[in-house]
Amino acid sequence: MSAAAADPAPATSAPGLVTTDLAVGGMTCAACVSRVEKKLARLDGVSAGVNLATGRARVLHPADVPVDELVAAVERAGCTAEPVTERATVAAAPEDSDERLRLLLVALFAVPVIVVSMVPALQLRGWQWACFSSAAFVVTIGSSVFHARAWRALRHATATMDTLVSLGVLASFGWSAYALLFGGAGALGMRMPFSLGADPGGGSHIYLEAAVGVPLFVLCGRLLEGRARARTGSALRSLAELGAKEVCLREDGAERLAPIEQLLPGRQFVVRPGERVATDGVVVEGGSALDLSLLTGESVPVEVGPGAQVTGGTLNVGGTLLVRATAVGADTQLARITALVTDAQAGKARAQRLADTVAGVFVPVVLGIAVCVLGFWLGTGVGWSRSLTAAVAVLVVACPCALGLATPTALLAATGRGAELGVLVRGPEVLESLRRIDTVVLDKTGTLTAGRMALVTSAAADGFEIGAVLRLVGAVEQRSEHPLARALTAAAPQPLPAVTEFLATPGLGVAGTVEGVRVRVVRPEDADLTPALRAALVGAEAAGLTVVVAELDGRAAAVLAVGDTLRPGSYRAVHRLRGMGLTTVLATGDRPGPARAVAEELGISEVHAGASPERKAELVTELRAAGRSVAVVGDGVNDTVALACADLGIALGSGTDAAIGAAGLTLVRGDIESLVTAVELARRTLATIRANLVWAFGYNAVLVPLAAAGLLNPMIAALAMSASSLLVVANSLRLRTWQPARRGQGRARLAG
Secondary structure (H helix, E strand, O other): OOOOOOOOOOOOOOOOEEEEEEEEEOOOOHHHHHHHHHHHHOOOOOEEEEEOOOOEEEEEEEOOOOHHHHHHHHHHOOOEEEEOOHHHHHOHHHHHHHHHHHHHHHHHHHHHHHHHHHOHHHOOOOHHHHHHHHHHHHHHHHOHHHHHHHHHHHHOOOOOHHHHHHHHHHHHHHHHHHHHHHOOOOOOOOOOOOOOOOOOOHHHOOOHHHHHHHHHHHHHHHHHHHHHHHHHOHHHHHHHHOOOOEEEEEEOOEEEEEEHHHOOOOOEEEEOOOOEOOOEEEEEEOOEEEEOHHHHOOOOOEEEOOOOEEOOOOEEOOOOEEEEEEEOHHHOHHHHHHHHHHHHOOOOOHHHHHHHHHHHHHHHHHHHHHHHHHHHHHHOOOOHHHHHHHHHHHHHHOOOHHHHHOOHHHHHHHHHHHHHOOEEEOOHHHHHHHHHOOEEEEOHHHHHEEEEEEEEEEEEOOOOOHHHHHHHHHHHHOOOOOHHHHHHHHHOOOOOOOOEEEEEEOOOEEEEEEOOEEEEEEOHHHOOOOHHHHHHHHHHHHOOOEEEEEEEOOEEEEEEEEEEEEOOOHHHHHHHHHHOOOEEEEEOOOOHHHHHHHHHHHOOOEEEOOOOHHHHHHHHHHHHHOOOOEEEEEOOHHHHHHHHHOOEEEEEOOOOHHHHHHOOEEEOOOOOOHHHHHHHHHHHHHHHHHHHHHHHHHHHHHHHHHHHOOOOOHHHHHHHHHHHHHHHHHHHHHHHHOOOOOOOOOOOOEOO
16 A cells, blocks of 8 residues: 555545555546546446546555556556656656756747748748748657657547647648648748638648647646646645654664664654754653744744653754654654645545546547538538638647646645645545535534633632732642642742642642641632622632632632633634634533633523533534534544534544544644634635636637637647646646735633
């Protein structure tokens, strides 16, 4: 089984089936894609998805079907194939170099022919024979790649875009040769005007400019198109390049440089300033700041120290770190992100499946139209020259390439851009689902809130100052491991004094002596509260907060209310989702008090508190039954059932592996505001795909009839055909630089 970047995925793997990725060569249009898929599907138990934009095929097949048989099937479709390897990937560079050399040679011979043919003033005595000699080179050697592919397709009883180009070039050159030798066009001193349409020049008119212009413009268009397509997939290559090749291992106090393959879980390695972290791990020694921008899109470096988790591929921009590896190879976060992006670029959107179906019959239909056009014009009595010109223009102007590129190039660019922004999608169907979503079900703990306890409100009794009370309470609580204790310790003024006579009573509280004062932190029911403190207690409990009482030397000194903290971007995210026309629903397993407090803070009207995992799934089912398209956002194991039941599951990257595994979309930063970015990106991507398809279908619907009517010179037709593909790719390429709407600061609040 091979793993390749940006490959098409046929179907979900089943028992007894394996996946093989093939690098497919010779595909020039969506018709080629359809033909390769059909040839592979004829093998028993085999299904395949082919991506024109990446030149890859992902094949799902029984283990007893050898790779050689898959390659042979692709070759029967008129293309070449080989398993995806490092060598196959590197081979693209020499191929690009060959295309540039071919284009340079063709341009050297073709441009003078085009210029002289279009400008009668330059047509000196014998010009047509000089142009004929140059055109002969272009038609034979310069266009050999088209003829070879067309012949290969013909041997397998198929037709491709190269078939159309080859026929157009040979027909133009063949008629020109006939006109020169037998039609009077070879007479010395003959001049020929240029026309944008078919020129009724009788037997003396030649079309050498079309014979050389068609291959020139097609070669130029394909070279530019290939480079643009490569740019759409640059994000995935950037991710792949983050992986380290070497690592500085520390063993027995000594350091040595070793290949990355020698780094195993549990071993320690050194990361110096300016180096990338070799793999996922935990900091053992040192402190630094890590740049996570290429993994999460977060531009601000994150401070790390002993005990902090670090991710492979992040850039060390501060001090030296000693890290203990916790995961290597395919188990690292970088590898998982790369795999998710690869799979996302693998599938096909519904619109692309329609385009591929149309493209599968496109070339035969165009050939039929060209024959009919030739017969029609001959029947009108205009002669072979004009009839052949119209037929050649039909062959050349028809462009299934744009149909094949309309969707995959947009998806390639969008998924790559999403990865840069910290949004990972599993496939094109996720983007389609995200565009249709009208209801978002949000989990509370860990999704809207940080999942960490913090001091929310406090009230001191008369005669006590809250800061002084917190200092004494923090000193006692720092000896406890309870989550509530950590929240109170974090809220206390630093540094904290020492504590003696510490005592922790499970279920009741803690006590200790600090600077001669006996401090107790107890439940409210175990304390004698003043009216003011009791009022504060009632208000805090109504908000769903957890309340404790601080006693100093036996007197109730303060009421301290602790609760979960809202993520800083939660308010703005919910507000923006509503502004996009989405309904937000809060579903949490927490108590009604904290759930209502968060809902009121965020402006969510529909709240389901105390919801078990099963109840969350039932809620999603009910909403879908009511006609809503539902997305569920969660981060925990308890959210996995609801994530799987929804039209679209969305997991936070900071959540559990179970939640991420059940989701179709992952927000790498664990930032709920990234959901807004995902929705905006999905809508922009689908709009780009629609625009591409409208152009691809509309182009052919308009220009093929114009060519059939004799209103297009074949050379102009070739230029239009090349431009159509370039426009589609260029439109998709705009997604690579797309920026989400600027975020505000939101409201950083604390909630119960």
